[in-house]
Amino acid sequence: MSVVLDRGRARPQATAGVALTLPVAVFFVVFWLVPFLAAIYLSFTDYEMAGTPNWIGLANYERMFADPGFLNSAWITVVYTVCTVVPTIVLALLVAVPLSKPGRLNRRLRALVMIPAVMPLAATSMVWVIIYSDRGMANTLLGLVGIDPQSWLTSSDLAIWALVVMVVWKSMGLFVIILTAGLQALPGEVYEAAAIDGSGAVTTFTRITLPLLRRTLLFVLVISVAGSMQAFVPAFLLTGGGPADATQVLPYYIWANAFPYEHMGYAAAMGMVLLVAMVIVSALQFGFLKGGDE
Amino acid sequence: MRAGTILRTVWLIVAVGFMLLPVYAMLVVASAPDDTDLRGLVFNGFHLPENIGLLFGEGNLPTYLRNSLILCVGTGILDVIFSAAAGYAMAQLSFPGRRVLFALVIGTLALTPMVLVIPVFLIVKELGWVNTFQGMMVPGMISAFGVFLVRQFALGIPKELLLAARVDGAGEFRIFARIAVPLLKPALITLFLVHFLAQWDNLLWPLIVANEQELWPLPVGLANFQSEVGFNYHLTTTAALVTAVPPFILMVALQRYYVAGLTFGGLKR
Known part of the structure; x- marks a missing residue:
């Protein structure tokens, strides 16, 4: 009897299920799966917008490792990623831990932190162009401590650090919010027990807060690393990859090869390398932080 | 303990202040009458409405x-x-x-x-x-x-x-x-x-x-x-x-x- 009833219910469910998911399924096939397979194929061709793709095997991949432009971009992406991720997370933790404590002042400050977090990156970048300009805020603040004005965005030594500082600032607001929410969700009894045991602030932080916060930290780390590895906007808006390719991060180099220069096969191959690197780095992070569970 | 609380509050105010500084600079420069002062530290008059009007009037x-x-x-x-x-x-x-x-x-x-x-x-x-x-x-x-x-x-x-x-x-x-x-x-x-x-x-x-x-x-x-x-x-x-x-x-x-x-x-x- 119940089998019959289930059968009777199963068919309309199947119809509705297919109907409700069909648009999304078609969309993901057309705009994600097919392009992904096409990108793999293109990476083995010499496709250049005009003309037809010819299969050239691994030539694009071989070319990459002899291309100073690619090697430079890959190295800059590594530097950029490490130097944005580490300070951002450390600084965000240093702010989030005290900020997550209850209190009226903290509640107000938490609301204020949302302002930088919600600033669009495009708008942020334009503001930092002015901050880094010759007569801008960066040089004014340096002048207060007696340091000569710098050409932040046009010096090949400084430009990458100018980008890093902006991105650290931009991501910090976001991560403070995420970490604060994570910290507020931690069980209060553990802290009461620690206080009764006379645990100091530093011990409480390293022995209790950090381990309990591991899941949130892993999330922040993963989105932070992935965000930095595929960051295109800061390099495009602040420096245009320059001066002398000093800020030409890999996503910028891929874009420049694919669109202004129309080397689509080669750009697709570099995109695949970036993708594989991102997957490996994510897997390492999960492995590393999951490993600490036992 | 009391000193710790004060220290924590000071640190938070300084840190959040720094996080807001570029936003403040944006407000200051966006309100400037021209490009003579780009430091973004002190308001040089408040011309934000005129500037917005200018951008919406043409362009x-x-x-x-x-x-x-x-x-x-x-x-x-x-x-x-x-x-x-x-x-x-x-x-x-x-x-x-x-x-x-x-x-x-x-x-x-x-x-x-x-x-x-x-x-x-x-x-x-x-x-x-x-x-x-x-x-x-x-x-x-x-x-x-x-x-x-x-x-x-x-x-x-x-x-x-x-x-x-x-x-x-x-x-x-x-x-x-x-x-x-x-x-x-x-x-x-x-x-x-x-x-x-x-x-x-x-x-x-x-x-x-x-x-x-x-x-x-x-x-x-x-x-x-x-x-x-x-x-x-x-x-x-x-x-x-x-x-x-x-x-x-x-x-x-x-x-x-x-x-x-x-x-x-x-x-x-």
Whole structure:
């Protein structure tokens, strides 16, 4: 009897299920799966917008490792990623831990932190162009401590650090919010027990807060690393990859090869390398932080 | 202990002050009468309304703003509708292909746009959609994030509720529209907000697919704004400020949903 009833219910469910998911399924096939397979194929061709793709095997991949432009971009992406991720997370933790404590002042400050977090990156970048300009805020603040004005965005030594500082600032607001929410969700009894045991602030932080916060930290780390590895906007808006390719991060180099220069096969191959690197780095992070569970 | 509390408060005020400093600099420079003072430290008169009036009186900023609004509201609504339908079905209905679809959605979460933009551009070109609104809108319309968010949320809908409706003779589509959608409302608001904010800041795709200035949304417009206003720093800053206002308003109105969206991956699962 119940089998019959289930059968009777199963068919309309199947119809509705297919109907409700069909648009999304078609969309993901057309705009994600097919392009992904096409990108793999293109990476083995010499496709250049005009003309037809010819299969050239691994030539694009071989070319990459002899291309100073690619090697430079890959190295800059590594530097950029490490130097944005580490300070951002450390600084965000240093702010989030005290900020997550209850209190009226903290509640107000938490609301204020949302302002930088919600600033669009495009708008942020334009503001930092002015901050880094010759007569801008960066040089004014340096002048207060007696340091000569710098050409932040046009010096090949400084430009990458100018980008890093902006991105650290931009991501910090976001991560403070995420970490604060994570910290507020931690069980209060553990802290009461620690206080009764006379645990100091530093011990409480390293022995209790950090381990309990591991899941949130892993999330922040993963989105932070992935965000930095595929960051295109800061390099495009602040420096245009320059001066002398000093800020030409890999996503910028891929874009420049694919669109202004129309080397689509080669750009697709570099995109695949970036993708594989991102997957490996994510897997390492999960492995590393999951490993600490036992 | 008391000293510790004071120290902590001072540190927080200094740190949050530094985090707000660039925002303050934006306000100062955007309110300047000209480019003579770009330090961004002290207000040199308050000419923000005039500057905004200037940008809206002539030039392309109103066009960029309109395009961004069409883009973000349009794709936001579509994302909410399609993700709600698919996310609910994947969580609560049994139908053929459910597992495959879920794998497809999760798989795309790992893909970087840098891999996809080239072939997607070729597809859009094949469709004749280069330099059109649909070319800008359709490829970024639905996100794996949205489908996944709704699915996770929809798993929490009690089965008994749906079963009771079925026993009462309600059709599956009616159950979705009348029972599921109202219950999913918080997730759908979060999704709209996250989608809007991400799309509002999307520079790469419109840059690739829209060459005509008439179609540019704000990020592409801003990228070219310096030359448009004759390298006027204070007017460029005013335009950046205008760009930051809609996300700011949404954030103030929907703060709870914003935090929920940000922390979705960190707290759940």
